[in-house]
Amino acid sequence: MNRQPPLDIVLVAYPAAQKAALYGLTDLFNVADELSRKRLERAMPVLRVLSVAPDQITDHRSHGAEENGPLPTAPSVVIIPPSLTGPPASETVPDLLAWLRACHEGGSILAAVCAGTFLLAATGLLDGRPATTHWSAATRLQQAFPAIRIDPDRLLVDDGDILTVGGIMSWPDLGLRLIDRLFGPAAMLETARYLLIDPPRHDQRQYRHFVPNLTHGDRTILKVQHWLRTEPARNATVADMTLMSGLEERTFLRRFHKATSHTPLAYLQHLRVEKGRNLLETTTLPLDQIAWEVGYQDSGAFRKIFTRLMGQTPAGYRKRFSREPDASPAADRI
Template identity: 40%
Template sequence: MTQPIRFAILDYPGAMQSAVLGLQDVLSFAGDGSGRTLQIDVLERFSGKRDAYDAVILPPSAGAVRVEEVPDLPPFLKARHASGSVVCSACTGLNFVMAAGLAGRRKVTTHWALEQRLRAAYPQIDLDTDRLLIEYTDLITAGGLMAWVDLALALIERFLGYGTAVATARHFIVDFRRRDQRRFRRFLPDLRHGDTAVLKAQHFLEGNLEEAINIPAAAEEAGLPQRTFLRRFRAATGISPKTYLQELRIERARDLLIETEKSVSEICYAVGYNDPPSFVRLFTRLSGLPPGSFREHYRRDAQHAD
């Protein structure tokens, strides 16, 4: 007799109830259509003995996640992982994966807005927020708040087959293609880290993007020796000043593409770059689309919204 497939959805404090219920609905439909027995448990407590599960799923939270408020959850994940469960997280659920030490040196993903906070909390983390879904045999991480849909489809494909996953996607009218979320990415730097010298440099960089500013100039503005500045800047923001400046400039370029009629070359110069081809390559890498396609994408969305 075939063993039932067993999933556990972890309804931790603050978990988004629409995702908890949605995961139940999507996975249950897939189980009914596959001819396999699929058991889905929703767990609100994580201490004591638990049954073995094929997968345990961390839904997203609509608010900030505080791991210390759910101290039993990381040990629970470690125990389930050690027993052979696939540990899965969507968006903020990655906080618990990291607290349990399950990612190791592997790339993981989450919502891009959580990147700096997670890098500060877990310096060893290897984040790739360009990717909506990253799968390993024992770990699946998914990106934004609604990426639980993609996570559910990945689990369905893995445990119930590709055909069932396609049929489920069609039933719920969702895209089964593995999408790229870079085009939705925004750079939202932390300005509340408490290092006033670094904050002064951040304001300086933000206010002078169109100038030929460099890292020594930012260090001087902060009133710090360059080596000290580099160390403190990374500690406060989670990234190097060079990467920070690139992110600021590309974010500004996105705004100009959406809000103005400037050409790509004009925008290149307006955000402090002097080489349009290099600017286009950098923009494409960070945004997932070339500048012209990015502009068309947003204008098409605006037309549909109208």
């Protein structure tokens, strides 16, 4: 009989950590352990889940865990859960940051969910590497840690020894990905089927909303941005935007990008797709009419741009997010 010791998964239980994630991940891994033991005909656990608070770590060889015995020196996985109010300020938990770095050096996989990425970023281990966080916090994370390659469109970034996940409630995606990594896809799918949850998702574009920057201080560009929200600007072109600004074209393009971080064309596309997704969610209008409402004469062009920016077709988006109980007939016409 296989007598290998269980793989240790440590959850960092900082004070504001989301309880749903702490308890939910514990349950998810315990289910995976039970199913794996049955499949392998093994009496001993294959997974052990521990929880540690920052104040229990006094040095790199901490001996304190909440309930299930001593904290391992280099656990298989360390997870920093999400938070609704944010993780502790990095300067208040130096021992935790040092311990995370020591775990990584010892071979541990490090993972963070949503706001937990800020704490992981403070270790310096994400510098020069891809990562994600909740789409609404991506700009703040990038400003705080400019060396990280932030991709706010991705829900889960698996960079081998470090994983980051975007959404507050995306910890099941992380849990299943880790089960896949540790025990293979069959164990992951078995756990997902048992818990009636979907296999890991990879994209958060359909959850992310376009929020234009209106506080850049350039009043000429702001005038154009406000105009684009009006009915006369529905079919606006970049030439129209330039004319509205009163600037020479090259000057307009430069100032617009500096103020909004987008080219005028990309800004228009984001603005129209944002309006289109609202119509898909709240109406049963066919795609041709929605395309016209947001400024496209060709519904095919709108469908192509929508799919590129949102990661799924208009029909798929409507099916998933429509608030209209009778939206299916219109969806069929998309």
